[in-house]
Amino acid sequence: MQRVEIMKIYDVTLRDGSHAVDHKITSDQICKYCKHVDLTGVDYVEVGHGIGIGASSLLIGRGALTDIEMLRIARRHLHRAKLSIHIVPGYGTIDDIAEALEAGVDSVRVASHCTEADITKKHIKYLSNRNVEVFGGLMMIHLATDEQLLDQCKRMKDYGVKCITLLDSAGNFTPARVTKLVKFLRENAKIEIGFHAHDNLGLSIGNSLAAIAGGATMLDASINGFGAGAGNASLENLAAAMELECASNELKLPSVLDLATIGQQLFASDSVKNTNDIISGLAGVVSVFAKPVTAAARQYQVDPKEIYFELGRLKAIAGQEDLIIEVAQRISRNTKHKK
């Protein structure tokens, strides 16, 4: 008989959602959100800058609050759910992790681009040596083969993580591919796998269910899908879909639905899904580029679609926001030249 896993739910509203409001999440939003999310049965609540702690910058965007300020506020209002952070080496350092632990963080997800797991070694070991719960994250998974991902998962497992989340940062995956990949990694790396969806192609819930079918044990979601670009798997839709699928979890659907209403009031943002999100997903461009691409398209008067396709061709990764300016300038020059 197949073992029934209790699905862990990892809420990224107060981290990925940061991108949707140019990193201007307020203390009031954190306070109210944490109070209510703590009643829903969500297992982890991730808080901090959109690219993780230490990433507040001109390049990506400055947080209205520091990571530590955000974490302290969240800490006061989370009692059941664990307080978690995202960190990408190259942006955040072990010093940043130490400060976050002091602010009361329970668990840490150390993430890298999908083929660069070895840059997480020191940070993961630092945490596992201190018996802090530590997860791995592999971002932009559409840019790696299944075999490459297996190799990267084995490395992270070696460093000491208990679960690795696959981040479909560009919203480029389709359900059958998700199931196949998760199953392959579960069987061959022998480690727990989580999945983080983006909704560029309207597949975030479908892909999350497909991850469960492949044997995933943890799913990322955010209230109303509040997140970078097209947004993430919406927590309320996921909770409902999991109920129909009888996927074992500890979410209390009525509380989740209450939170969905509260979320709409709390995070009313200007991010409406548009065709550029679909283009971005098709081109395989990281969701966090949505706002800077829009800004560059406006400044250099070029079609954002052209920027997305060029960034996709160049296999740009999160953190290469500077490349958007270079690409927009080049397209602008070429367009003028043609005229």
Add this chain to the structure above:
Amino acid sequence: MKMSKLNVGVIGSGNIGSDLLVKITRSQHLECKIFCGRNLESPGMQFAQQKEVNVSDRSIDALIEQTDLDIIFDATSAETHFENLSKLESTGALIIDMTPAKTGFLCVPDINLEEAVKERNVNMITCGGQASVPIALAICKGLQDLPKYIETISTIASLSAGTGTRDSLDEYIKTTQLALKKFSGVKNTKALINLNPATPPINMSTTVMVETEETHLTQVTIEVQKCVDRLQRYIPGIHIKVHPVYDDRRSAVVTTIGVTGMGDYLPSYAGNLDIINCAGIMVAESYAKSRNNEDI
């Protein structure tokens, strides 16, 4: 008078060490006496053996037994540099530290070469530091007022980043930030780094963002161009990819520099090896020249 070559030892047989070896071999002032690593089978060690360089897999122990060294290049990792520091110092040779350990005098040849050759332990900061510090200074020079904040982001090809680099990302960030602060006098600085695995591999690129209200960039553009012209004297592949622009969204001057490598050890995408190694070689050769002048 014909100049005699100074004896050089290299510790660390990764990408940085192997690329340095090619540049040392080409130098008229330097001669590699020993190339040390831990594993004779590693690609760098194999490369050195093909070049008929004296190699050892006994790392620091072999290096300190070589008693005739004038200069030691440390191309290990920040962590290994800390472990080896007292042994390195005991040799009496000039230490040129290619790791971001920052135990020595921070050097950007364009800025402080003459002072550096008088030191005994010179730190070459980071690849991103060698690119961003002079550019940031040039931008500051072109502005009326000292800005409050400088940021730099470098993206390098995954293939160009060996274990030492990957293990030293925290030190990379801290050392680059410190160097930006020290040389510019601007209090708040930030450094970020990306490793991009795209195929074909991408060329190294470094962006500098300087937060300012000043939007008139004529003088900034002139200073950045002058700076890149100077840097080209010792880093032939450095060039401007995005000329200074004022980014309204960020309230900052933004400019992007690219470095095409000479293809000495890795292909030309690995400009990150070239930029720091050309700077290191510049220090070593200038030291050799100053020593020779004293001899005369």
